[in-house]
Amino acid sequence: MTHPSRSGGQILVDALQVHGVDTAFGVPGESYLDVLDALHDSHIRFIINRQEGGAAFMAEAYGKLTGKPGICFVTRGPGATNASIGVHTAYQDSTPMILFIGQVGGDFMDREAFQEIDYRRMYGQMAKWVAQIDRAERIPEYLARAFQVATSGRPGPVVLALPEDMLVTHAQVADTRAYQPVQAAPAASQIAQLRTMLAQAQKPLLLLGGGTWNAQACADIVTFSEANALPVACAFRFQDLLDNDHPHYIGDVGIGINPTLAARVREADLLIAIGPRLGEMTTSGYALLEAPVPRQRLVHFHPAPEELGSVYQAELMIASGAPQACAMLAAMAPVDASAWRGTVAEAKAELRAWQAQPPVFKDGGAPLDLWQVVQELMAALPRDTIITNGAGNYATWAHRFWRYGAMRTQLAPTSGAMGYAVPSAVGAKIVAPERTVVAFAGDGEFMMTGQELATAVQYGAGVIFIVFNNSMFGTIRMHQEREYPGRVSGTQLHNPDFAALAQAYGGQGEIVEATADFAPALARAVAYTAEHKLPALIELRYDGNLITPNATLETIRKNAEAGKAK
Ligand SMILES: Cc1ncc(C[n+]2csc(CCOP(=O)(O)OP(=O)(O)O)c2C)c(N)n1
Ligand SMILES: [Mg+2]
Numbered sequence: 001m002t003h004p005s006r007s008g009g010q011i012l013v014d015a016l017q018v019h020g021v022d023t024a025f026g027v028p029g030e031s032y033l034d035v036l037d038a039l040h041d042s043h044i045r046f047i048i049n050r051q052e053g054g055a056a057f058m059a060e061a062y063g064k065l066t067g068k069p070g071i072c073f074v075t076r077g078p079g080a081t082n083a084s085i086g087v088h089t090a091y092q093d094s095t096p097m098i099l100f101i102g103q104v105g106g107d108f109m110d111r112e113a114f115q116e117i118d119y120r121r122m123y124g125q126m127a128k129w130v131a132q133i134d135r136a137e138r139i140p141e142y143l144a145r146a147f148q149v150a151t152s153g154r155p156g157p158v159v160l161a162l163p164e165d166m167l168v169t170h171a172q173v174a175d176t177r178a179y180q181p182v183q184a185a186p187a188a189s190q191i192a193q194l195r196t197m198l199a200q201a202q203k204p205l206l207l208l209g210g211g212t213w214n215a216q217a218c219a220d221i222v223t224f225s226e227a228n229a230l231p232v233a234c235a236f237r238f239q240d241l242l243d244n245d246h247p248h249y250i251g252d253v254g255i256g257i258n259p260t261l262a263a264r265v266r267e268a269d270l271l272i273a274i275g276p277r278l279g280e281m282t283t284s285g286y287a288l289l290e291a292p293v294p295r296q297r298l299v300h301f302h303p304a305p306e307e308l309g310s311v312y313q314a315e316l317m318i319a320s321g322a323p324q325a326c327a328m329l330a331a332m333a334p335v336d337a338s339a340w341r342g343t344v345a346e347a348k349a350e351l352r353a354w355q356a357q358p359p360v361f362k363d364g365g366a367p368l369d370l371w372q373v374v375q376e377l378m379a380a381l382p383r384d385t386i387i388t389n390g391a392g393n394y395a396t397w398a399h400r401f402w403r404y405g406a407m408r409t410q411l412a413p414t415s416g417a418m419g420y421a422v423p424s425a426v427g428a429k430i431v432a433p434e435r436t437v438v439a440f441a442g443d444g445e446f447m448m449t450g451q452e453l454a455t456a457v458q459y460g461a462g463v464i465f466i467v468f469n470n471s472m473f474g475t476i477r478m479h480q481e482r483e484y485p486g487r488v489s490g491t492q493l494h495n496p497d498f499a500a501l502a503q504a505y506g507g508q509g510e511i512v513e514a515t516a517d518f519a520p521a522l523a524r525a526v527a528y529t530a531e532h533k534l535p536a537l538i539e540l541r542y543d544g545n546l547i548t549p550n551a552t553l554e555t556i557r558k559n560a561e562a563g564k565a566k
Contacts, residue, residue, distance in 0.1 A: 003174050008136035008167040009034030012100075013042050015143040018175050021071055023047060023062060023431060025055040027082075029075020031102025031115075034167040047430060047459060049423070052079045054452040056086020057420050058427030060095050060157075061388070061411050065428055067214060069096040069150040069158075076102055077115035080122070085417055087126050090157035092415035093237075094211030094277075094303075096150040097157040103132060105165035123159045132161040137171035147179035154304035155211040183212060183303055183321025190318050191328050194272070194299050197316065198228065199335040201270035201297070203343070207253060208242060209235025209276025212303050212321040218407045220326035221274065222246065227330075229337035231347045233261060235276035237399075240410040243383075244403035250347035251354065253282050256396050256548065260350040262288060271296045274329075275303070275322045278312055281414065286311075301325045355401055358549040368542045369515040371549065373466070374401040376519045377438065380526060384409060385436040386428050390420035392442035393475045393547055394468035400549065419448030422465070426452050426535075429461035433533075436464070436526075443469040443495050450501070453535060457506040462529030464522075465537040467498045470544035478547045478556060485560035502537035509537045 006014065012035055016024070025047045028036055039046050049055035052074045059070030070090075074083045080101045090097040103109075104116040123130045129149045133142045146158040198204055206225055218241055225232050225248045232242050236254030243249065251261045265271070265288045276282055278300070283289050289296060292313050300314035301322070308317035318325065361369040374397055383405040389395040389412050404410050411424040425439035446467050456463055477491040499509030508528045510521045518538070525536035545552045 001174075003172045005170045005172050007034050007038070008139060008162070008169050008171070009036075009038040011136060011139045011171065011173060012143065012162070012167070013038035013044065014175055015140050016071065017043060019143065019147045019178050020068065024071040024073060025049055025058040025062070025427065026073030027052050027055055027075065027079055028073075029079055029102045031075045031104075031164050032073060032100070032162055032167060035073065035100070035162070046073075047427075047455065050451040050454050051449065052082035053085050053419055054423040054449045054455065056083040056099065057089065057423035057449065058430075058452075059097050059099070060086045060090045060093070061424035061427040062431055063090060063095040063097045063155070064093070064411055065386075065408055065431055067096070069098045069147060072097065072099045074099065074101055075115070076104060077117050080117060080119065084123070084126065085419065087123060087157045087159065089413045089415040089417050089420065091126050091128070093413060094155050095157070096155040096211070098146050098150055099157060099159045101159065101161045103161040103163045106134065106163050107165060109163065119159055119161045126157070127159045128156040130159040132163065134163060134166060135171075136166055136169040137173040140173060140176045144176040144179055148182070151179065151181035152183065154302070154307060183324055184305075184319040185324035186301070186318045186320045186328050190316065191332055193316055195332055195335060197270055197297055197299065198272075202339045203268050204230060204270040204272065204340060205264060205268040206230045206232045207235060207265075207271060207273045207276060208232060209238040209273070209282065210302065210322065212275065212323065213241055213407060214323055215407055217323040217326040218242065220323075220330035222248070224326065224329040224332065227334040229341045229344060231264070231344050233265070236279070236281040237410065237412040237414045238276065239399065240404040240407055243406045247348060248344050249351075250344070251351045252399060253288070254399060255281055256400065257284060258351065258354040260354070261347070264347060265289075268296050270299070272299045274301045274325055277302070277307060279414070281416075355403075360546065360549070360552075366543065366546060367514050368512065368518075368540060370397050370468070370540070370542065370546075371401060372515050373397070373518050373540065376522055377466075378403060380519070380522055381436050381438065385438060386411060386425070386432070387438050387440060388412065388421050388425040388428065389440040390445045390448070391416045391418045391475070392445050392468075392473075393478060394440060394442040394445070396548060397468070398440045418445050421445050422449045423452045423455075425463045425465070426456045426461045429456070429463045430459050433461075438464045438466060441465060441467050442474065443467060443471060443493055443498075444473045446498065447495070453502065453505040453507065456535040460533035461535065462533045463535045464525050464529055465502070465535060467537060467539045469495060469498065469539050469541050471495060472544050474544060474547055477544075477553065481553050481557040482560050485557040485564065498537060498539040502535065505535070507535035507537060509539065511539045511541055513541045
């Protein structure tokens with residue numbers, strides 16, 4: 001059978017369509033003009049970003065939100081280096097993503113030609129697979145593999161370099177089939193062993209996290225936890241795997257963990273971890289579980305066999321995708337849970353206490369009550385609202401006080417990357433325009449990728465931005481006061497007028513400095529975004545001394561000075 005002659009760029013875009021791609025993000029470059037040309041007549045929406053860091057974060061957020069690989073196109077050296085933060089995030093967060101990079105042509109390769117980089121070396125540690133496609137007729141094969149690798153086992157990023165001359169070469173080649181993500185499933189004997197361990201336990205706890213989850217898996221884990229009266233916690237920044245209003249949800253095991261929840265994890269006699277990596281942030285620096293042999297009996301499900309036993313030697317290690325694991329757990333005959341039946345309500349009460357108004361705000365203790373801000377947001381917005389954030393102390397107002405709805409209501413980088421809040425929110429709103437999307441961003445955070453506000457305006461993405469402006473890189477200042485009290489260095493910020501900035505981009509902006517002003521400002525932002533399909537920003541200006549819901553910089557400094565004086 002003969003196939004029509006197509007250019008490399010056309011073969012590539014056709015392959016993307018075979019694999020069901022509907023949206024791609026990127027910044028153009030002359031290195032991949034033939035792909036841009038093929039996109040012109042395709043069904044793929046190509047979202048143009050203002051910086052590759054924003055594009056890569058949007059693609060990563062697309063992967064998190066849909067479970068399908070987020071597609072990103074960037075140009076050589078400068079574009080590829082800018083995009084790396086999104087690839088690193090996709091790697092640490094186990095998010096399916098494919099980054100395509102325009103590459104120097106084969107005629108000049110390996111001369112350190114203009115903007116040339118060997119991406120196999122550059123991205124070696126950051127991607128699941130990096131390759132360069134040197135022959136146009138092999139594009140379908142490389143793409144099929146890229147989609148398989150990005151979505152199978154532990155999902156993650158794939159990087160493909162596209163030499164410029166290869167893209168304009170014509171070839172006669174067939175398209176492939178669409179990819180099929182592959183996941184292992186538990187053996188019946190492993191579930192039987194887990195059941196025996198559960199029947200022997202007194203203080204079991206379920207911990208959810210990682211990639212591969214879908215709505216059915218989330219429903220199945222509810223069935224399993226209810227049937228066995230199990231308390232359920234979520235790993236760092238995987239807080240939306242169980243509706244936080246569900247009676248069995250007892251909190252997130254992340255940075256600034258509720259101390260009573262930390263104690264429950266430490267004192268559990270059986271920990272059933274479904275999907276998380278049990279990384280540094282989820283284990284409070286490998287303290288909640290000792291490495292390599294935890295004190296708790298541990299059952300660890302993870303999609304990648306090589307992850308199991310890499311840090312923690314679980315008693316029972318099960319290579320499985322989350323859906324496969326949860327389906328079998330939902331079908332498992334329940335055990336006698338009388339030993340721990342009361343735990344769920346106790347732990348839930350502890351979570352409620354942890355989420356109550358912090359004492360610092362009692363009786364108007366601060367002009368702007370950030371706790372009240374979150375309460376107003378929860379009262380005004382739908383349960384399926386998507387909340388995004390990047391890195392910074394401001395994120396605690398979301399993680400601790402927002403009650404995340406069901407799956408895919410949280411977009412946040414477990415990689416701890418600043419700059420994620422804005423592009424992930426814009427990407428999410430473009431992909432799911434019917435959903436309400438709110439970005440929580442610090443002043444430092446916002447300025448890392450705030451230029452993607454232009455993308456929001458260009459594509460009619462009515463995101464609500466809440467900017468937590470304390471005029472500093474607060475997280476670093478907090479550590480500074482702890483380690484080097486009173487010696488402020490490199491952490492102060494002089495900021496633009498964020499409200500005016502939002503207006504300059506073509507959106508709406510307001511400044512709020514007092515608690516009573518927030519609810520009306522929010523109502524205006526909600527109305528504006530709905531009516532105009534444009535972004536609205538609310539800048540919260542508050543005293544930077546209030547660095548966490550529990551502590552001020554002043555108390556941290558005083559405690560540190562007292563400690564040093566000893
Ligand atoms: C890309 C990147 N650069 C630097 C850091 C280190 N870092 C973590 S939090 C933080 C400060 C965040 O400041 P801001 O967004 O204003 O939030 P705040 O802590 O003040 O609430 C910095 C610099 C990081 N995590 N990511
Ligand atoms: Mg700040």
